[in-house]
Amino acid sequence: MILHNDRPEDLETPVKYFDSWITPIDAFFVRQHLPRPAAIDPAAFRVKINGLVTKALDLSVADLEKLPQHTVPATLECTGNGRAFYSPKVPGIQWGRGAVGNGEWRGPRLSDVLKAAGVDTRAKFLEIDGADNGVAQTPDFVRSMPMEKALHPATLLALTMNGESPQMHGFPVRLIVPGWDGTSWVKWVVRLTPTATMSGGFFMNPGYRYPKYPLTPGTPARLDELEVIEGMPVKSTLTAPEDGAKLPLAPTTIRGFAWAGENAIERVEVSTQGGQKWQPAQLSTQKLPFAWRLFTFTWTPKAPGYHTIMARAMDTAGNEQPILPPWNPSGYLWNGIDRIGVTVERP
């Protein structure tokens, strides 16, 4: 893994590990704002539900296991994935291509959990807190999401990821918000509180906000120019060959994956001529909202030398990847057309 930070752990997946539709747990990226909670005993773990409910609850993992279980394949992407590609540089972990992964998440629907507590009709938002805590006066990681998304049938209180329950990735209980960026996927969920208005601390405001309109690169934003991020834009990532690779003068398989938040991927195109001409890539069969599709393209280089390979994706709603996404002060939501360079060696 690419080690961005060791305390707390922030680990990026090298692109060479992205060769399967489901990303293995030990190759899955890790992003932490705060130190991980001390070892959790799943048997003693409880999720409190309070606030605008008719019956406050204190649920164990066993209670959650008794509710109907659902499986959702979904792509989890750190909101700052690709931050390193923005210019001018912005503060934050300098993620490249690998703060993203595709998992198979399983657990009860969040809507079933909330129904058990009887959510008041005045509740328009849900506040979610994880077991992690800040150091010194670092704010606690608390998020708030619209009740409509909380009640979406694909939104889960997951108990497993790819069939396991890894504490490193937020288990025994992790919120799964398919189609939305990783900030909403709260780890080690210990409290759910329906509220009338949006709440949460630093990690809702000013954290994880995006300009309402493009800003002049390098300039800070005023608070009233920012809004909460909900969702992920259409994006493709090249995973093979690796940037800077040396290749023989022979057919090569170009590979990658593409995803589009709440939409599915309609088309991916590849250019081996610096974007002068584009050709359709072959897509894997899964055409699902929330989850990525793998793509391949067989390329036979006609001449030795340096070649620029690019990929661009289009989703089922007609959105296309831009050449250059708008610069923003925190470097969120990078989805520029992906580009790598390879050298084809002389025979």
Next chain:
Amino acid sequence: MRISILLLSAAAAWGADQAVLERGQKEEQRQCLACHSLRLIHSQRLSRAAWTRELDKMAGWGTKYTDREALLEYLVASFGDDKPLPQPSVSDDGRGKK
């Protein structure tokens, strides 16, 4: 004569800078390490204005600087936006697995 005075002042200025940078590095160890590893800082390449905003943010989260100006000079001199990007650290995957 004039040349030697210029040289002397340059050396003095350089010496002062070095001392400030060393103080800044000590301040980094005193203030930053309690909450996170230094890797998080050393991987950034930021302008003076951006580093200033980062120090303000950390002050808001409880950092009580004792030598803030030296820390800022050290960060700008070592991890400014004119500095080359660092090589990523990659783990030895699979090593130590049983």
